[in-house]
Amino acid sequence: xxxxxxxxxxxxxxxxxxxxxxxxxxxxxxxxxxxxxxxxxxxxxxxxxxxxxxxxxxxxxxxxxxxxxxxxxxxxxxxxxxxxxxxxxxxxxxxxxxxxxxxxxxxxxxxxx
Amino acid sequence: xxxxxxxxxxxxxxxxxxxxxxxxxxxxxxxxxxxxxxxxxxxxxxxxxxxxxxxxxxxxxxxxxxxxxxxxxxxxxxxxxxxxxxxxxxxxxxxxxxxxxxxxxxxxxxxxxxxxxx
Numbered sequence: 001x002x003x004x005x006x007x008x009x010x011x012x013x014x015x016x017x018x019x020x021x022x023x024x025x026x027x028x029x030x031x032x033x034x035x036x037x038x039x040x041x042x043x044x045x046x047x048x049x050x051x052x053x054x055x056x057x058x059x060x061x062x063x064x065x066x067x068x069x070x071x072x073x074x075x076x077x078x079x080x081x082x083x084x085x086x087x088x089x090x091x092x093x094x095x096x097x098x099x100x101x102x103x104x105x106x107x108x109x110x111x112x113x
Numbered sequence: 114x115x116x117x118x119x120x121x122x123x124x125x126x127x128x129x130x131x132x133x134x135x136x137x138x139x140x141x142x143x144x145x146x147x148x149x150x151x152x153x154x155x156x157x158x159x160x161x162x163x164x165x166x167x168x169x170x171x172x173x174x175x176x177x178x179x180x181x182x183x184x185x186x187x188x189x190x191x192x193x194x195x196x197x198x199x200x201x202x203x204x205x206x207x208x209x210x211x212x213x214x215x216x217x218x219x220x221x222x223x224x225x226x227x228x229x230x231x
Contacts, residue, residue, distance in 0.1 A: 033218070043204065045218035056217060088156055092219075102208075102219060104150070104158035 002026065004105035006091050012111045013081050021076040021108045025093030031055075032074040033094075033102065034066065038087035046089075049074055050096075081112045115140045117207050119222035126195050127230050134190045134225045136205030142166075147181065147188045148206040148219065158204070164188065195229045202226050 005024045013019050025032050034046040045058040049068035057064075063079040072093075078085055088109050092102040116139040126132045138147065149161040162172065164181050172179050176193045192199055205222045 031217075035219075042223045043206075043219075043221040045220070048217055058218065090156075090158060092158075101160075101163065102148070103160065106155060106157040109156070 004091055004093050004103050006089075006105035006108050008108060009106070010109045010111070012113060015081055015083060015112055017081050019078045019081060019085075019110055019112075021078075021089050021091075021110070023074045023076070023091030023093075023105060025072050025074070025091075026103055029093035029095050029103075030072055031094045031096065032068055032072065033092040034074070034076050035090045035092065036060075036087045037090060037107070038084070041087075043090070047076065078110070083112050086110060086112045115142075115207055115209060115220045117205050117220055117222035119203075119205055119225050121225045122223070123226045123228070125228045125230060128197060129194050131191060131193050132195050132227065132229075134192075134203050134205075134227065136188045136190065136222060138186050138188065138205070138207050140207060140209060142209045144209070146208045148204075148208065149179065149188075149190050150204045150206065152202040152204060152224070154201075161190075161203075192227075195227075197229050197231050200227060200229045 007022045031050040033048050036044045036046050047066050048056045052068050066076040068074045088107045090104050090107045092104045094102050118137045145166045147164045150158040151161055152158050162179055169181050178191045180189045202224045204224045206219045208219050
């Protein structure tokens with residue numbers, strides 16, 4: 001069974017640009033979660049999608065947004081990139097909102113220069 | 114408010130030593146889940162264990178064991194006979210139960226960097 005896959009592995013953007021990160025959940029998983037792991041800030045919850053709907057978001061500005069597609073894959077978009085957006089972005093999936101079996105991908109390392 | 118505290122920032126041990134990673138949590142919920150994840154240098158979070166708040170039985174899996182004590186809000190993780198391959202950052206996390214209004218997010222501790230020297 002394929003795990004959670006994220007692309008790209010690494011992404012380098014210039015300040016002010018937009019970044020798009022992608023996540024494919026494990027087959028059969030309907031919930032997708034995004035987390036940011038920035039240096040010195042630990043792992044912070046960003047967004048949760050289930051059945052195509054945004055269910056909850058963390059304490060991040062609106063320029064962090066995303067969506068979930070009918071096949072349950074997800075995109076995270078970060079607009080107007082700032083230097084402090086440089087981080088490892090991790091995606092996780094679970095079988096259902098009630099399930100507490102979160103499986104994480106390897107992440108996308110975003111560097112803003 | 115929910116919170117997870119991992120007071121040990123870094124631990125260094127010599128191979129074959131036993132090591133315990135501490136985790137203390139805060140929550141107002143009576144139903145919740147606790148997790149441990151391992152993050153090797155590659156970055157992926159590797160799931161180790163999940164416990165729900167109603168199951169206080171300690172668990173052993175090979176060289177790994179977990180001690181869950183609700184009375185002290187702790188969920189400690191012990192590695193017996195540590196190996197170099199155990200070197201990683203270990204995260205403790207909390208997830209509150211419920212849906213339809215619940216956050217359903219994982220609240221992570223700050224992690225403990227374990228370095229096992231040969």
